[in-house]
Amino acid sequence: MRFLATLFRRLMYAFFLLVAVLVLNFMLIHLAPGDPADVIAGEMGGATEEMLADIRAAYGLDKPIAEQLFVYLGKVARGDLGHSFYFNQPVTDLILERVGATILLVITALALSVFAGTFLGVLASRKPNGFFSHFVTVFSLLGYAAPVFWTGMMLLILFASWVPIFPVSGMYNVALNGGRLARAFDIFHHLMLPMLTLAIIYLAQYSRLSRASMLDVLGSDYIRTARAKGVSERMIIYKHALKNAILPVVTMAGLQMSYLFSGAILVETVFNWPGLGRLAFESILRRDYPTILGILFFSTFIVISANLLTDLSYRLIDPRIHAGAK
Amino acid sequence: MSDTSALLTVENLQIEFDVRQGVATVINNLSFSVNRGETLGIVGESGCGKSVTALAIMGLVPSPPGRVAAGRILLEGENLLQADESRLRQIRGNEIAMIFQEPMTSLNPVFKIGHQIAETIRIHQGLGRSAAHRRAVDMLESVDIPAAEKRAGEYPYQLSGGMRQRVMIAMALACNPKVLIADEPTTALDVTVQAQIFDLLKDIQQRTGTAIIFITHDMGSIAEMAHRVAVMYAGRKVEDGSVDHLLVNPRHPYTRGLIACVPHLEKNPSVQRRPLTEIPGVVPSLLLRDKGCPFEPRCACAIQKCKEAMPPEYHQKAGHTTACWLNAPGSDIPDSPLEVLKESTLEANMQTRPSAGGGKFSEEILLRVNNLKIHFPRKRTHPFARRSAVHAVDGVSFNIRRGTTFGIVGESGSGKTTTALGIMRLVNITSGRVTLGNEDITRMGGAQLRRIRRRMQFIFQDPYSSLNPHMRAGAIVREPMDLLDVGEKSGRDSHVADLFAKSGLRPEQRAYFPHQFSGGQRQRIGVARALASQPDLLVCDEPVSALDVAIQSQILNLLSDLQAEFNLTYLFISHDLGVVQYLCDEIAVMYLGRIVEQADRISLFKSPLHPYTWALLSAVPSAKPGQSRTGKRIHLKGDTPSPIDPGPGCRFAQRCPFAEADAKCISEMPALREIKKGHRVACHQVTDDGIAPQDELSVKLKA
Amino acid sequence: MRFSKEKTAGRDLDDVVPVDHPLKEMWRMFFKNRAALFGLGLLLTIILMALLGPLLYHIDPFEIVWAPLAPPGEEGYLLGTDYLGRDILAGIIYGAKATLVVGTAAALCTVCIGVTVGAVAGFYGGWVDNALMRVTEFFQVLPPLLFAMVLVTLFSPKLMIISISIGVVSWPGVARLTRGEFLKIREREYVMAARSIGSSNLRIIWKVILPNALPPLIVTATLIIGVAILFEAGLSYLGLSDPNIMSWGFMIGSSREYIFESWWAVTFPGVAIFLTVLAVSLVGDGFTDAFNPKLRQL
Ligand SMILES: Nc1ncnc2c1ncn2[C@@H]1O[C@H](COP(=O)(O)OP(=O)(O)O)[C@@H](O)[C@H]1O
Ligand code: SF4
Ligand code: SF4
Numbered sequence A: 001m002r003f004l005a006t007l008f009r010r011l012m013y014a015f016f017l018l019v020a021v022l023v024l025n026f027m028l029i030h031l032a033p034g035d036p037a038d039v040i041a042g043e044m045g046g047a048t049e050e051m052l053a054d055i056r057a058a059y060g061l062d063k064p065i066a067e068q069l070f071v072y073l074g075k076v077a078r079g080d081l082g083h084s085f086y087f088n089q090p091v092t093d094l095i096l097e098r099v100g101a102t103i104l105l106v107i108t109a110l111a112l113s114v115f116a117g118t119f120l121g122v123l124a125s126r127k128p129n130g131f132f133s134h135f136v137t138v139f140s141l142l143g144y145a146a147p148v149f150w151t152g153m154m155l156l157i158l159f160a161s162w163v164p165i166f167p168v169s170g171m172y173n174v175a176l177n178g179g180r181l182a183r184a185f186d187i188f189h190h191l192m193l194p195m196l197t198l199a200i201i202y203l204a205q206y207s208r209l210s211r212a213s214m215l216d217v218l219g220s221d222y223i224r225t226a227r228a229k230g231v232s233e234r235m236i237i238y239k240h241a242l243k244n245a246i247l248p249v250v251t252m253a254g255l256q257m258s259y260l261f262s263g264a265i266l267v268e269t270v271f272n273w274p275g276l277g278r279l280a281f282e283s284i285l286r287r288d289y290p291t292i293l294g295i296l297f298f299s300t301f302i303v304i305s306a307n308l309l310t311d312l313s314y315r316l317i318d319p320r321i322h323a324g325a326k
Numbered sequence B: 001m002s003d004t005s006a007l008l009t010v011e012n013l014q015i016e017f018d019v020r021q022g023v024a025t026v027i028n029n030l031s032f033s034v035n036r037g038e039t040l041g042i043v044g045e046s047g048c049g050k051s052v053t054a055l056a057i058m059g060l061v062p063s064p065p066g067r068v069a070a071g072r073i074l075l076e077g078e079n080l081l082q083a084d085e086s087r088l089r090q091i092r093g094n095e096i097a098m099i100f101q102e103p104m105t106s107l108n109p110v111f112k113i114g115h116q117i118a119e120t121i122r123i124h125q126g127l128g129r130s131a132a133h134r135r136a137v138d139m140l141e142s143v144d145i146p147a148a149e150k151r152a153g154e155y156p157y158q159l160s161g162g163m164r165q166r167v168m169i170a171m172a173l174a175c176n177p178k179v180l181i182a183d184e185p186t187t188a189l190d191v192t193v194q195a196q197i198f199d200l201l202k203d204i205q206q207r208t209g210t211a212i213i214f215i216t217h218d219m220g221s222i223a224e225m226a227h228r229v230a231v232m233y234a235g236r237k238v239e240d241g242s243v244d245h246l247l248v249n250p251r252h253p254y255t256r257g258l259i260a261c262v263p264h265l266e267k268n269p270s271v272q273r274r275p276l277t278e279i280p281g282v283v284p285s286l287l288l289r290d291k292g293c294p295f296e297p298r299c300a301c302a303i304q305k306c307k308e309a310m311p312p313e314y315h316q317k318a319g320h321t322t323a324c325w326l327n328a329p330g331s332d333i334p335d336s337p338l339e340v341l342k343e344s345t346l347e348a349n350m351q352t353r354p355s356a357g358g359g360k361f362s363e364e365i366l367l368r369v370n371n372l373k374i375h376f377p378r379k380r381t382h383p384f385a386r387r388s389a390v391h392a393v394d395g396v397s398f399n400i401r402r403g404t405t406f407g408i409v410g411e412s413g414s415g416k417t418t419t420a421l422g423i424m425r426l427v428n429i430t431s432g433r434v435t436l437g438n439e440d441i442t443r444m445g446g447a448q449l450r451r452i453r454r455r456m457q458f459i460f461q462d463p464y465s466s467l468n469p470h471m472r473a474g475a476i477v478r479e480p481m482d483l484l485d486v487g488e489k490s491g492r493d494s495h496v497a498d499l500f501a502k503s504g505l506r507p508e509q510r511a512y513f514p515h516q517f518s519g520g521q522r523q524r525i526g527v528a529r530a531l532a533s534q535p536d537l538l539v540c541d542e543p544v545s546a547l548d549v550a551i552q553s554q555i556l557n558l559l560s561d562l563q564a565e566f567n568l569t570y571l572f573i574s575h576d577l578g579v580v581q582y583l584c585d586e587i588a589v590m591y592l593g594r595i596v597e598q599a600d601r602i603s604l605f606k607s608p609l610h611p612y613t614w615a616l617l618s619a620v621p622s623a624k625p626g627q628s629r630t631g632k633r634i635h636l637k638g639d640t641p642s643p644i645d646p647g648p649g650c651r652f653a654q655r656c657p658f659a660e661a662d663a664k665c666i667s668e669m670p671a672l673r674e675i676k677k678g679h680r681v682a683c684h685q686v687t688d689d690g691i692a693p694q695d696e697l698s699v700k701l702k703a
Numbered sequence C: 001m002r003f004s005k006e007k008t009a010g011r012d013l014d015d016v017v018p019v020d021h022p023l024k025e026m027w028r029m030f031f032k033n034r035a036a037l038f039g040l041g042l043l044l045t046i047i048l049m050a051l052l053g054p055l056l057y058h059i060d061p062f063e064i065v066w067a068p069l070a071p072p073g074e075e076g077y078l079l080g081t082d083y084l085g086r087d088i089l090a091g092i093i094y095g096a097k098a099t100l101v102v103g104t105a106a107a108l109c110t111v112c113i114g115v116t117v118g119a120v121a122g123f124y125g126g127w128v129d130n131a132l133m134r135v136t137e138f139f140q141v142l143p144p145l146l147f148a149m150v151l152v153t154l155f156s157p158k159l160m161i162i163s164i165s166i167g168v169v170s171w172p173g174v175a176r177l178t179r180g181e182f183l184k185i186r187e188r189e190y191v192m193a194a195r196s197i198g199s200s201n202l203r204i205i206w207k208v209i210l211p212n213a214l215p216p217l218i219v220t221a222t223l224i225i226g227v228a229i230l231f232e233a234g235l236s237y238l239g240l241s242d243p244n245i246m247s248w249g250f251m252i253g254s255s256r257e258y259i260f261e262s263w264w265a266v267t268f269p270g271v272a273i274f275l276t277v278l279a280v281s282l283v284g285d286g287f288t289d290a291f292n293p294k295l296r297q298l
C-alpha cells in the first residue's frame, strides 16, 4: 500500500517534470531572438511568407501567449511534436525511427560500466594500497580526462584502420544477407566500439566510486560485527559489504542518465550511429528547432523513466527507503 | 601468573599501532584471566586500551596499522595468537562472541535481523536454512523480544536501540560461546533499558555458565555486573581483584580517583555538597614511553621514585594486585594512599570552594516557564496521510529562583533539550509563555531578543561539535561580546583573557584552534563563551555527558565555582541522576514531553512519588558492591514510546506497572499536583497525602 | 575501529604550539602531494602557453600555410597541417585560450548558481528547500549537452554565451552537494551556538557554515573546471564554437572526416584537452587528499 502510494506520487511527479520540459521548450522558442515563426521554420529568416503563415496558424502564434502554450501542449498530448521542415517529416516519426539505436547504445554502455566498474572497484578495495588499487585510481583519472569523442576517434584509428577488426561506421552492414542471428551479430559488431567508447568514462567513474564506497563500508561497525561472527572474508566482501556499497553506485547511475545521453550525442556523431544523438547533431547544423526541441523532450522522457527505474531498484536494495524511513 | 584452570588467559600482551609520529604502544604487558561462569570487569577512561584488548582476543586488531607485538592469549590452553585465520573464524562467534557499544550501527542495515542471527548458526553449526531460522527465533525469544517470529522478519532500522542490543546479544549467544565480550554494551542506552540488559546478561550467565568480559567506564556497572575487576590505565593494568574487595578497599590512586570523582546516587543526599575529587589532566599520549609510572603526571600522591621507575605488581590479600609504589610492602610511605589523596586534593579544594548553591535560596524568580508546548509537524508520507506532529514538549511549567540550579532529568527523547532550546528561543515555541525576570520573551525578536540573549546563554553537550573549527579559541569567546555589544571594545581582549583563566585555561591558549584542545578543555571554552556576555542564566544541556568520568568532575567543579562567584542561575539538563543529585537544588523529572514529578533534591531522592521516578532511581547501578544485587529492582516494560500524537491518557501508562489498577490512567492525563510544599507529581494514583502506588505495593508485600 | 577519540584524549596540550588556520594547514598538505604538484605544474605550463604562446609563435591558426594533410615535421610544421593546410601547432597554442577562458568562466558560473541554490535550500529547509530541489531535479533530467547545444544555437556561439550555457546546464550537481553540506553542518552545535549569541542568518551562512563547507566545495569547483573544459570541447567539436576563436574541440570536429588520412589533426588537439583536464583533476584530487581528515590522521 505504501509502495503503491509512493509509486503513484513518483508517477505524478514524473508527469509534472515532463510538462515542465514542454513549457521550457515553449519558452525557448519565444525567448530566442527573432520571430517565433521564423525559429520554428528553422530557415534563418529565409522561409517563405506562405510557410510562415501556415506555422502561425498551426501554432496559434497570433493568439495570446497563454493560449499559445495551451495549443502547444495540446499538440504534444496528441503525439504531435511538430513538423521538421528540413527533413520534411513529422518530428515524432523522425524520433521514433532512431530512438531504438540510442537506447541500445546507452543501455549496453551503462550495463557494462556499472557491472565492470563495480567489479573493478571491489577488487581494488581489497588491497587499498596494492598495485591494482593504484591501477584503478590512475585508470579512472585517465578515463575521466579524455574527451569521449576523441577516445572514440582514437579507437577508430586503432581498431578500424590500423588493426581493422571493427567496422568504421553505422549500425549494420546494408549489404548483409543472412538470418536473424547473423544480423544480430552484425549489429553487435558495429556496436562494440561506440559502446566501449561511451562505457570507458563511466567505467572509470564507477570503479572509483565503488572502490571508495567499499572502503567506507568495510570500515563500518556492522562489518566488524560480521567478522566477530566468524563470517569468511569472501562473504564479508560479496555479501555484507557489497550490498551496502552498491547503494551510492545505484544513486549515481540514476543521476548520470542524462550525462550518458549527452555522451551518446558525441559518440553517435563519431561513429555515425543512427540514433537520436546524430539526429540532434544534424538538426543543430540545420537550425531545425522543432526536431531539436522534440529530441530534448524525448530524451528527457527517457531519462525520467530511467530515473524512476533506478529509484525503484534502490528501494529493493535498501529496506530503509522502502518504508519512507530515513 | 599462568593459571591453568582458567578458561581464557591473557599473558603479557603488548599491542602497537603505527601512527604518524611513530609507534604507539597501546597495550603494555597486560595479563589477566577469566574462569567459567565468571564475569571479569575491565574499567578505565577512554583511550586506556579496553576495546583494543577485546579486539585482540577476537583476533580483530585492525592491521595495519596495529599489531600484536608480544604475549599469549590462551583459550583452554590453545594460543589464539598462533592460530591461523580459518581456526580463528571457527572460534569467533562460536567459542568467543562479542557485542559492541553502538547497537545503532553494529547491525547490517540491509539484512533482516532473523537472517543475521541465523547466519552465525549456519556458519558454525551447519544447520539448514529453516532450522537455523527456527533457532534464530528461539534466540530472539530467549533475549525477551516479544513477537519474536515477526521481529525476525524486520530490518534493524525498525528496532529501537535497546531492541537492537538484544538482537546483538542473541546473535552473540546463538552458538553458546564459552566467552562473551561485552564492550560498553549499554553506554548508548537509557538507564532503564540498561537495567533490562544487565538483568538479561546475568540471567544468561546463570543459565549457560558463559564467562563474560564486561568492559565499561562506569564503576556502578562494574559493581552490579562483575565478579572480578581489572582497572586499566594507559594500556596497563594498574589494579585487579575481586569486586567485593577492590571497590571497598581500592588501593591504587587511579582507582580511588575513578571512584571518588563520580557523584554517586544516594538515597539520602546530604544537605551540604562537597566538591568532587578531580583527576587533573588527560590520559597521556601513548607515544611517550617514559620510564616512570604512567599515571605520575596526574597522580596526587606521586613520589620521587614514581618518575624514575615503573612500579611492579604487588600482591595484596585475596588475589588483589596493584601496581603502585605506595603499595610496596614494608615501604615507609603510608599504606593507604587515600589519606594522601584527601590531603592533597579534597581538603584543599574544600577550603577554597564554597558549596554550590548551598544555604539559603533567594526568593526572586528569574525564569518562569508557563505551559510550554513545542510541536514539530511531521512530513506526510503521502498526500492523503493524516497530519501529525511530534509533541516534543507538551505543557511544561516551572520556575527557577535566582542563584539556584534547576535540574531536568529524563531519558532520551523526553524533551529535555527541546525545552532548553525553546527557552533560549532557538526553536519555535508552539504555545505557552517564557518570562525572564519580568519580561515576556516568548515572541521577542530583533534587537530586543539580542538584548535578552546577553542575559541567558547556552552550554552545549558535544564539545567536539559546539565550537566552530575555523575560529581561534579567543575569537570564539570574544564573539558574543562583539555581537551582543557587551562592555567597552577596548576592554574585551583582557576580558577574554580573564575568562580563560577563570575557566581553567591558560590565556596563551587563545590563539589555538578547537582541534588542538582535549574534550574537557573544549568544554571549558564553551563555558567561557557562555560567560562572555555576563549572563544571569546559564542553560547547560548535558554539559558533561560526552566527557570521561575524570573530566566530568573537573567541569562540574568548575560550574559550581563559577556559580558561587557570579551568582549564576543554572538550568541543568542531564540523563545522569547522580550528577543531577549532586548539582541541582530543584529537580524536574521529564517523560515524553511532560514533567511527571518535581521537587527539591532531598525529597525527590528520599521519597520519590511518581512510579517513573521510582523506576528510574532503582535502575541506576550503585557503586557499592552487593547493594544493588540484593536491592529490589523495578522492571519497566519496553522502551519509551514515540511522542508522535500521543493518546489522551497518562504518558507513562504503557510502561507503568500500576496502570491497570485505575481506568483513568489510560483515559485521562494526570495533572501536576502539589502534594507537599514544593513537591509536585502527575499521577492519578498518588494520594493527596503522598502515598504512592509503589508504597502500597510494598505495604501489601510486607503483609 | 574508531581511534579518533582515543587520540584526542591522548593529546598533550602543553607541547602544542598555536597553528595556522585549518585551511592553511590543508594547503601545506597539498604541497606535499607529488601528483598534485605535477598537475599544478602542468596546468601552469598550459596557462603560460596560452598567455605567451601567441607572442612567440606568430602563425595564424586559421590561415592556410602549407599543403593540406602534411604529416608532423614536414616543412617545419612540427605537428603537421590539417585538411585545409592550417598549422596544427598554431591551433593548439591559440586554442588554449578558448579552453581556459570558457573552462574557468563556466566553472565560475556553475559554482555561483549551484552554491547559491544549494546554500539557500540547505539552510532554510522546509518548503524553500522543497521548491529549489524540484527545480534542481528538473535541470538534472535535461541532457546537459543537448540543452547547452539548444541554448548556444538559439543565442549565438560567443564565448560568453557558451560559458553561461555550460553553467546553466551543469549547476545541479554543485547545488546538491552544497545543500548536503549545509544540511549536515546546520545540525552541528556550533551553528546553534552562533544563533544563541545573536548571529544573524546571513552571518551564520557566511561566517559559520560556508567556511566549514568550503573543503568539498573547493574540490568540486576544481573538478568542475575539468568538466567545463570537456563540455566546451564537446560543443566546439559539434561546431558550436565562436567562429573567430580557435579551439581544440573545433579542430577535432573539423577534421572529423579525415581521421584516417591525418590522425595527427585529431590526435594532438585531443591530447591537449586530455592533459589540461588531467592537470585540473590532479589538482582536485590533491585538494581531496589534503582535506580528508581521515587520511590526515595517519
Ligand atoms: N527538529 C525536530 N523535528 C522533529 N522532532 C524533533 C526535533 N527535535 C527534537 N525532536 C524530537 O523531540 C523529542 C524530544 O527530543 P529531545 O528534546 O532532544 O529529548 P532529550 O533531550 O530528552 O533527549 C524526540 O522524540 C526527538 O526526536
Ligand atoms: S606509582 Fe606513584 S605515580 Fe604511580 S600511581 Fe602510585 S603513587 Fe601515583
Ligand atoms: S497515572 Fe497511572 S499510568 Fe500514570 S504513572 Fe500514575 S499510575 Fe502510572
Ligand SMILES: [Mg+2]
Pocket (backbone or CB within 6 Å): B413, B416, B417, B542
Ligand atoms: Mg538531548
